[in-house]
Amino acid sequence: METLSPSIAAECADAVYSVFSPDSMGNIPMPLSTQLERRFSFKGKPSPVMGETGGIFGLYTQTTGFAVIGEGRERHRNSTLIAIRGSSSIADYLTDFDVGIATGINNQSVHSGFEEAFASMRPSFNDRLAKRLTQAGPNHTVHCVGHSLGGALASLTADWLKSQFPVKVKLYTFGAPRVGLKGYATKNTNQIDAHYRCTHGADPVPLAPVWPFIHAPNEGAGEYRLDSAEGINFSAHRMGHKGTPGYRNTAETDDWGKLKRQSMRFLNQTVRLRYEDRLQASFTNYWSEKLNAALITLLKDAGYYSVVAGQATMSSALTFYDRLARSLEKIAEASTEFAEQTAGLLGHMLVFAGKAAVTVTKLTYQFIRWVFETTIGTLNRSVKKALESL
Amino acid sequence: MTKHRATPQGLLALIPILVAAGYMLYSSEVMADMFGWFKRYDVHLSPKVRGRLTARGKPLEGILITREVHYGKSYIDRTRTDSEGNFAFPQRQIRSSLPARPLTEARVIQLIHAEVDGKSYILWQAATEDLQTPKAFRERLGRLDCDISNPDQTHHFYNHEHPQFEHNVGSICRWE
Known part of the structure; x- marks a missing residue:
């Protein structure tokens, strides 16, 4: 079974940005490198797959070239490539505090914005791929590639392909956000034949949306961290070689084994935070993961986890955080120990969000909710800035 | 004669408005420059x-x-x-x-x-x-x-x- 090298996967994710729209003659401006041209043919496709993305407030809807499909040639004829690009027009979906949760493939809960965008592309994918993939044998591999929101859409495409056709599916994402909840991440991990999730240490987009959304595969494990940067730097999200460092540059190798494998399995770890230690927190991927783990630990310690996690699949994020704040208020009231643990979590969240000056005194529902709003707001603003001009 | 004098007086009255407008333009440009919005x-x-x-x-x-x-x-x-x-x-x-x-x-x-x-x-x-x-x-x-x-x-x-x-x-x- 063939795997795309990091350099080829990155070229696909990058090249699809040159397919903003077909020219007046219907030509797709996407000439490919020697290595990619040898493997796939994009000829005979009169236009790219169009996707519809609308602003969350319905202010605008645009239809642009969004994805390209390549057919494997010669000894690669048993493979198909789908490359999807990111878009600024659904940045709002990603950073909306009131994220909706929709039911995707396999009845798993996913981000409603991503699901909507994918749903608009699905009929074109079906038209172009159904015949080819129904006839293909079980050794046929479909490679799904995408950067940013294109990565999220590539994940949904991969799931859909796996549920529709008897083929192997491999997923390659660069700086992709979280797509769904735990059930989705688990299901996605089990079904897809290989998943290469590439990130940069300072790329803010993989931090969003916040928990209960988590990364597939394996709840965040199996990540390929392509640089050693920390903190938040918008330029770290860029796909092209002009970025700092630019995924195109950091993925320029033929061997996945050479790329460092990062495994932040915080989600299943027990993390209890002490209020006095809060200044150790910083606005990094590391702390974002650790805060998630601390929140889950607190809910588990207090016996609230299954109830709260269950609510996540039913509601929008806004109602979810509202209920979460109410639960945490009750937890803090239950004992001094839980009150201290809650204060520890909130204190770290405030430092993470750049509000170190705020001291935690009263653990009321209003205050807890405000801390969540502030933290998520800070995170969303940085992610939105990174995405708005894609 | 009076007609003649009226023009510079009218212009004088405009000066504070122009200054204010200029200041607003200048400060908004400074702001924009700070965020790099207008950088071309x-x-x-x-x-x-x-x-x-x-x-x-x-x-x-x-x-x-x-x-x-x-x-x-x-x-x-x-x-x-x-x-x-x-x-x-x-x-x-x-x-x-x-x-x-x-x-x-x-x-x-x-x-x-x-x-x-x-x-x-x-x-x-x-x-x-x-x-x-x-x-x-x-x-x-x-x-x-x-x-x-x-x-x-x-x-x-x-x-x-x-x-x-x-x-x-x-x-x-x-x-x-």
């Missing part, structure tokens, strides 16, 4: 283009040649070949704030095509992330030797600016 860059959309269109060596006259460049929006120029099959486009450059935006995945996408008997031939099809036209593009766009009997193919050129990546250009033209 020179973006080279296309260098001078010169070429010749033939069919099995014979010049094609009066053929419509279109140059389309996409960078945020579309910039389109058209011309016709002369009796020798020659055509040319001037250099095209813009000032754009697009590169100042954080993380713009913007590409300068250029297409040049000829329409002969209702059929489209691609003379140039390439994209770059660079704001200055790459050297390899400048050199070749200055001498497009295009015979419509040539099959369209992807050419791979040495990338002087970023040697780890190659340039990929779709074209029926040939260069030695």
Whole structure:
């Protein structure tokens, strides 16, 4: 079974940005490198797959070239490539505090914005791929590639392909956000034949949306961290070689084994935070993961986890955080120990969000909710800035 | 006399308003500059283009040649070949704030095509992330030797600016 090298996967994710729209003659401006041209043919496709993305407030809807499909040639004829690009027009979906949760493939809960965008592309994918993939044998591999929101859409495409056709599916994402909840991440991990999730240490987009959304595969494990940067730097999200460092540059190798494998399995770890230690927190991927783990630990310690996690699949994020704040208020009231643990979590969240000056005194529902709003707001603003001009 | 005096007085009355307006403009510019919103860059959309269109060596006259460049929006120029099959486009450059935006995945996408008997031939099809036209593009766009009997193919050129990546250009033209 063939795997795309990091350099080829990155070229696909990058090249699809040159397919903003077909020219007046219907030509797709996407000439490919020697290595990619040898493997796939994009000829005979009169236009790219169009996707519809609308602003969350319905202010605008645009239809642009969004994805390209390549057919494997010669000894690669048993493979198909789908490359999807990111878009600024659904940045709002990603950073909306009131994220909706929709039911995707396999009845798993996913981000409603991503699901909507994918749903608009699905009929074109079906038209172009159904015949080819129904006839293909079980050794046929479909490679799904995408950067940013294109990565999220590539994940949904991969799931859909796996549920529709008897083929192997491999997923390659660069700086992709979280797509769904735990059930989705688990299901996605089990079904897809290989998943290469590439990130940069300072790329803010993989931090969003916040928990209960988590990364597939394996709840965040199996990540390929392509640089050693920390903190938040918008330029770290860029796909092209002009970025700092630019995924195109950091993925320029033929061997996945050479790329460092990062495994932040915080989600299943027990993390209890002490209020006095809060200044150790910083606005990094590391702390974002650790805060998630601390929140889950607190809910588990207090016996609230299954109830709260269950609510996540039913509601929008806004109602979810509202209920979460109410639960945490009750937890803090239950004992001094839980009150201290809650204060520890909130204190770290405030430092993470750049509000170190705020001291935690009263653990009321209003205050807890405000801390969540502030933290998520800070995170969303940085992610939105990174995405708005894609 | 009185009429004469009224004008400078009227102007004097305008001064505080002008100062206030100037201050507001200045301060908003400072703000904008702080966030880099108005920062504009020179973006080279296309260098001078010169070429010749033939069919099995014979010049094609009066053929419509279109140059389309996409960078945020579309910039389109058209011309016709002369009796020798020659055509040319001037250099095209813009000032754009697009590169100042954080993380713009913007590409300068250029297409040049000829329409002969209702059929489209691609003379140039390439994209770059660079704001200055790459050297390899400048050199070749200055001498497009295009015979419509040539099959369209992807050419791979040495990338002087970023040697780890190659340039990929779709074209029926040939260069030695």
